[in-house]
Structures are given as structure tokens and as C-alpha cells.
Amino acid sequence: MTPAWSSSAALICTAVLFWKPVLTSSASPPPRTGTCPIPRTGIRISILNDPPFTEFKSGEVEGILGEFFTEIQKKCFLDTPECKSVSRNVTIEKSLFNSTANFVSAIEGNTTDIAFPITAPMKMVLSGDSYLGPLLIFEVFIKSSGYSLIMDVENFNQKSNDIVFDTLLVNTWPIFVFTLLIAGISGICVWMLETYFNEEEFPRSFTKGCYEGFWWAFVSMTTVGYGDKTPKFILGRVFGVIWILIGLVVIAMFTATATSALSISFSDLARLEGNKIGALNLTSARIEAKIKGADVRGFTSVDSMFDALENNEINGILMDKYKVGHYLAERNNERFKVFRSFNADIQYYVAIRDRDPIKELTKEGACFERWIEGQAVNELLINHLQPVTVYNSDSDFMSVFSGKSRSTHLFLFTILGVFLGLVFLGILAEIFYLKLWKSKKKSGQRRRRN
Numbered sequence: 301m302t303p304a305w306s307s308s309a310a311l312i313c314t315a316v317l318f319w320k321p322v323l324t325s326s327a328s329p330p331p332r333t334g335t336c337p338i339p340r341t342g343i344r345i346s347i348l349n350d351p352p353f354t355e356f357k358s359g360e361v362e363g364i365l366g367e368f369f370t371e372i373q374k375k376c377f378l379d380t381p382e383c384k385s386v387s388r389n390v391t392i393e394k395s396l397f398n399s400t401a402n403f404v405s406a407i408e409g410n411t412t413d414i415a416f417p418i419t420a421p422m423k424m425v426l427s428g429d430s431y432l433g434p435l436l437i438f439e440v441f442i443k444s445s446g447y448s449l450i451m452d453v454e455n456f457n458q459k460s461n462d463i464v465f466d467t468l469l470v471n472t473w474p475i476f477v478f479t480l481l482i483a484g485i486s487g488i489c490v491w492m493l494e495t496y497f498n499e500e501e502f503p504r505s506f507t508k509g510c511y512e513g514f515w516w517a518f519v520s521m522t523t524v525g526y527g528d529k530t531p532k533f534i535l536g537r538v539f540g541v542i543w544i545l546i547g548l549v550v551i552a553m554f555t556a557t558a559t560s561a562l563s564i565s566f567s568d569l570a571r572l573e574g575n576k577i578g579a580l581n582l583t584s585a586r587i588e589a590k591i592k593g594a595d596v597r598g599f600t601s602v603d604s605m606f607d608a609l610e611n612n613e614i615n616g617i618l619m620d621k622y623k624v625g626h627y628l629a630e631r632n633n634e635r636f637k638v639f640r641s642f643n644a645d646i647q648y649y650v651a652i653r654d655r656d657p658i659k660e661l662t663k664e665g666a667c668f669e670r671w672i673e674g675q676a677v678n679e680l681l682i683n684h685l686q687p688v689t690v691y692n693s694d695s696d697f698m699s700v701f702s703g704k705s706r707s708t709h710l711f712l713f714t715i716l717g718v719f720l721g722l723v724f725l726g727i728l729a730e731i732f733y734l735k736l737w738k739s740k741k742k743s744g745q746r747r748r749r750n
Contacts, residue, residue, distance in 0.1 A: 336383040337376070337660040337668070339413070342391040346412035348403045349396065352626040352684045353417045353442065353648065356396050364622075364680045365417055365441060365648070376667035400582050400600070407651060408433035413658050416441055418649040421582045426651060435654035437662045439672055444646040447585055448624040448688065449577075450617040451570065451639045452609050453696050459615075460564050460697070461707055468561040475554050482550060483521055486543050487513030493536040501529050521547030570639040570691070575615040578605045584646050585618045594618070602627055610635065620646055625686030637691040 347366070349356050355363040361370070373392075377383055395412065397403035400422075407415050407426060410433055418426070423438055425431065491513035494502040503509045516529035520543060531537045569575075577594035579586035580602065589596045597614055599605040606627070608614045619627070621641065628636055650672070652661055661668035 335657055335660050336380065337657050337666075338383055338392075339656075339658060342393060343377075343658065344393045344395065344411060344413045346395045346397065346403060346406050346415040348400065348415075348417060349398045350417055350623075351630075352622055352686075356398075361394070361396070364684050367680055368442075369416065369650075372668060372671045376661070376671065380667070400580075404582070407436070410434050412651075413653040414650065416648070416650040418651050419582055420584050420647060420649075421587060423649055423651075425582070436651045437654050437659060438649040438651055439662060439669065440647050441650040441672060442648050444620050444622045444648070446621050446641060446643040446646065447588055447618050448621050448638045449570065449572065449640040449642070450609070450619060450624060450628070450636055451615065451691070452612070452635050453637055453691065454635050455609075455612045455615075456569060456639070456691075457697060458707070460569055463569075464562055464564055467564075468558065471561045472554070472557050475550075475557050479521070479550055479554060482546075483517045484510075484514055486517035486521075486539075486546075487511075487515070489513075490516060490531060490536055490539060490543070493539055494531050494533055497533040498531070498536070501532075517543060517547075520544055522551060523547070570616075572616075572618065576613075578608055578614040578617045579619070580605065583620070584644075585620060588642070588644065589618045606631065606636070622681075622685060625688045626684075628688055629686040634689075637696065638688045639691045 347354055347361055351363060353363050353365040354361055355366065395406060397406065403415070404422060404425060406412055408431060418438065418441075426433070426436055427438070488510050491502045491506075491509040494513075495504055495509050502512050512529055516531075519526050519529075520540065523544075531540045572589055573593040575594055576597060577589045578597050578599055579589050581598040581600055586596055586598055597608070599608070605614075605617055609617055616639070624638060628638075652658060660666060663669070
């Protein structure tokens, strides 16, 4: 071995000896395994009462997410080898909330480690610039398929009938006035053409002749044609033919206008745009209703929202499809039905405190994350979701003269009252007339005898 080669080998060996510890110290430490995500100080869980996702019964949390979280808690917290030794000495404190405001305040007040269910608007509040609470990590817990519009059948039918009458009044009076005016013009024209040749039916007097002409024009236009007034002169008859054809068009216009006013489209009323819609505060439904152009009114409780709907203070309620079945079944009121549905991807989150070791739950591949991403809630959905009653326009809609309508009953009773009143007055008049006629007959007989 030459001296040069020996010196080079010595330098390489020296470099390797010096670099080995440097490389070892700069490498990232291996990830920790077998860490229990439950802090030794205990874990605090805040749960909002939000059926059918979470529901409090006898101090226990049930519902889709309630049972789902209980299963996750067993699989990922308590029954793991890493947590079994720790969990015996660790307390799990659950705080149950019926108020959304109190629920959000508790999270912001640093009194919780895990909180659910969190709506998208809640997430915005808990991660916004004005939020002063602890840092949170949000994971999608469950997704709903959209919204449903609930309306009161009785109020809906009453509103539709009111619109029919208003539309009938507004849309038909111009054509009604037009019909009278054009019949008056026709009456004057036929009088001018006929009075010289047919003075008996169309007198020479302007007032009398035009009155008779208007009568002829009106009954001819409506195709009634009593025949008591008929043009005799050839020009009068030619005008009569033209007028009858014009009358057919005018009556068709009047009939079409009235028919259009009497028929109302279901979609014109069962909509969000322009209607007063109720929605729960801090829910995606309230934002969705606002986006679609509704006059939105926020509510803090479901009971007050349904009371407002029944009292006709709002036109409808927009709510998550999953929740609709629960609340309609809970009330069991045939007046409340689903009128429309809107597809949407509604996400509900679980908020996890961003601190060790609880944030281990959100790491990629963690048990908690795997369960959530798996969305193993199909059986829970089947068990907890309720069927809904949908509005059927064929059976539920009450037209203006429907036998189920209170307005129809009132109208018919009013007409019946008028009829019976006239019959009563007619009988009284006949009685008095007969008495008067008999008294006159007796007095006439006495005069003849005298």
C-alpha cells in the first residue's frame, strides 16, 4: 500500500466516524405508537341535544351519533391495550346541553375536549376571528342528504284560496268592464241600424232604444239569444252576425281569465323565494333559506318554530331531512307535512381539542378517524330515521268550493241563510197580501149589497 493511498483511507475513515453521529442526531424520531388519547386528568365531552343525531333519555345519550360515539369510545378509548391501564383511573365527564348558545359558550369557555354535533355555522363561529376559546380540530362526523320544507296544510290551503279570490277580483274586473262597454257600443250601433225599420223592438227614443239594444247585444254575446229582440233590416242582421262572432271571442277571453284565476300552481306557494321561512339558529338550513331568497326568521327552539307555523306567523320551516321525520313523528299532527325537498351535502362535525394527547385521535390512520371515515352508521340510520308524510295535492289540497274548506262551509251557510230569509219574507208577504186581498174582497161585497 502506497503512502498516498494510506493517507486517503485514513481520511475517509475519519470522515465516516465523524459523520455518523451527526446523521443519527438529525434524523426525525420515529412516530410514537401505543399512545392513549385520554389525558390523565380526564376527558370532558360536551353533547348538544339534537334529535335524531343525539337525544337525551334518562340521562343517557342516544340517537345516531350518540350510539355511534359510544361505540367509537369503546373501540378507540376504553378497550384499547394502551388505555386499559390508564382509563381505570381516568374520569369521563359528559355535559349535556339543550341550548345551542350554551353549548357554544361551553366550548369557547375551555370546558370541553370533545364536542358534537357541530353544524357548519357553529364551526364558522368556533374558528372565526372573534373566537377566543381553545384551538379545535374539526372532523366530519356524519353527512345528511339535504333539506325539507315543512308547511301547515290548513294555512297553505287558506292562503291559496285567498290568492284565488284576490286574483279573480284583480284579473277579471278589466275584462268585465270591457265586456259591458263593448256591449253598450254594440247596443247603440244596432239601435242606429234598426230603429227606422224596427221601431217596435228598438224605439226611436235614444234612452229606450239603446237600453233595448244593450239587452240584445248582451244576450247575443253570451249566446243565450232569447229571441225577444231581433234585427230585421239587412244591415242590422249583418252587424248581428259580426257581433255574435266578436261576442264569442270576448266571452272566451272572460272565461279564460276567470279560469286562470281559479287555478293556482302548487309550486307558486310551496317555495322558499319570497316566503317567510323559519329555521333554527346556527344551522345550515337558515343559511340555505337565505341564499334561496326567503325571508328568514331564526328560532332558538323547535317548539317555538312549530308554534309560529301553526299560528301562521311563518309560511314554512326549512330543516335537515334527517330531523324532519323525528319532529313530525313527535308531533303527530296531520297539519304539518313535507311540501318540497332540496338535495344538499350537509356536514356535521365533531370538535376535538388541539392538545396532547387528545389530538392523537385526529392523526391519519388513527382508530377514531378510521371509524368516522368508514361512516358505519347505516344500521343506526335505519333504526332512528322516521318516515315523513308528504303533501299530496290531490287529497290534501282544498279548492275554493271544497267540502273540507271552512270558507266553503261559511259561504254555503251564508247563501242558505239568505235563501231561507227570502223564503220567510215571501211567505210573510203572501200572508199579508192574502189578508189584504180578503179584506178588500169583503169590503167590495158589502158595498155591492149596500
